Amino acid sequence: MANEAVVTINTDADVVAARQKGRELATELGFVSTDSTLLATAISELARNIIRYAKHGEILIAPVQSGDRVGITVVARDKGPGIANIPLAMQDGFSTSGGLGLGLPGVKRLMDEFHLVSDANTGTTVTIKKWKR
Amino acid sequence: MEVPILKQGLYLIASIQAALSDLDLVHLRDALAEKVGKFRARGVIVDVTVLDVMDSFASRTLRDLAHMTRLRGAETVIVGIQPEVAFAMVQLGLTLEGVDTALDLEEGLAFLDKKTKRHPSRG
Ligand SMILES: Nc1ncnc2c1ncn2[C@@H]1O[C@H](COP(=O)(O)OP(=O)(O)OP(=O)(O)O)[C@@H](O)[C@H]1O
Ligand SMILES: [Mg+2]
Numbered sequence: 001m002a003n004e005a006v007v008t009i010n011t012d013a014d015v016v017a018a019r020q021k022g023r024e025l026a027t028e029l030g031f032v033s034t035d036s037t038l039l040a041t042a043i044s045e046l047a048r049n050i051i052r053y054a055k056h057g058e059i060l061i062a063p064v065q066s067g068d069r070v071g072i073t074v075v076a077r078d079k080g081p082g083i084a085n086i087p088l089a090m091q092d093g094f095s096t097s098g099g100l101g102l103g104l105p106g107v108k109r110l111m112d113e114f115h116l117v118s119d120a121n122t123g124t125t126v127t128i129k130k131w132k133r
Numbered sequence: 134m135e136v137p138i139l140k141q142g143l144y145l146i147a148s149i150q151a152a153l154s155d156l157d158l159v160h161l162r163d164a165l166a167e168k169v170g171k172f173r174a175r176g177v178i179v180d181v182t183v184l185d186v187m188d189s190f191a192s193r194t195l196r197d198l199a200h201m202t203r204l205r206g207a208e209t210v211i212v213g214i215q216p217e218v219a220f221a222m223v224q225l226g227l228t229l230e231g232v233d234t235a236l237d238l239e240e241g242l243a244f245l246d247k248k249t250k251r252h253p254s255r256g
Contacts, residue, residue, distance in 0.1 A: 011154075012154045012155040012156050013154045014157065015154065016152050016153075016154055019186055020152070023185070026212040033217060034220060037185060037186065037217040037218060037220070037221050038220075038221050038224065040185065040186045041186050041187070041188055041221040042223065044186050045189060045225075047189050048188065048190055078234075087229055092226055097187060099190075099193070100189045100190050100192070100193055100226075102226045102227065103188075103189050105226070106189065106224065106225035106226050106227075107225075109224050109225070109226075110152045110221065110224050110225065121194065124252070
């Protein structure tokens with residue numbers, strides 16, 4: 001099976017690198033091209049959130065298998081300030097930075113699975129999955 | 134990666150050549166707002182055909198670009214959004230509201246010709 005990759009996120013150029021890695025793996029695993037685009041877009045949102053709110057972090061992109069299903073899991077984690085009110089942050093249009101507030105709820109819509117853990121002491125970890133069709 | 138901006142008649146054409154970082158996009162926005170004045174352009178075309186991802190930041194920056202150039206007296210049209218990119222944008226909830234789009238460069242030029250003619254005083 002294809003290898004996992006970890007992309008360190010420090011600058012906005014790393015955002016591009018991370019989403020390209022995601023697309024590479026998706027292509028390698030035979031994802032339909034629309035789904036590769038959805039995955040790359042989701043990674044882009046998570047990576048930019050890391051830069052904007054936590055400054056530094058990393059994104060792990062790895063193949064997963066469950067029974068005969070093949071997919072990709074992405075773990076975006078940082079040790080930043082954390083998200084005080086998660087339900088609020090998941091609402092369309094909520095932003096503390098004057099953004100569109102579509103990143104997190106949008107990523108959830110783009111992916112098959114979405115899991116967010118965050119608090120002020122440990123930072124934020126978003127885990128997403130997309131299964132191959 | 135700087136985006137080349139070509140002058141063609143009364144229009145400026147920016148053809149994105151490769152994946153852009155957030156900073157590149159912001160540079161493009163500012164460069165176009167400046168060049169609209171410098172070249173007294175009436176229209177701007179931004180060709181995003183090669184972009185394989187259009188996320189919330191890119192959408193917002195393109196929208197700002199369109200509004201900034203309009204305030205400087207030029208209409209902007211975004212051309213070449215790929216079908217898969219459009220699909221991802223819709224899922225994310227990005228509508229590019231208030232921004233004109235066209236299928237490709239040719240359609241974009243035709244659109245600007247029509248649009249700038251609708252304002253005869255702007256010649
Ligand atoms: N990694 C993170 N660390 C701390 N706070 C975060 C993180 N990611 C998101 N947030 C918080 O959750 C809010 C919603 O995030 P979301 O990505 O949905 O919108 P946004 O980043 O504000 O705008 P957009 O993504 O549309 O440009 C953010 O405004 C921010 O307060
Ligand atoms: Mg965001």
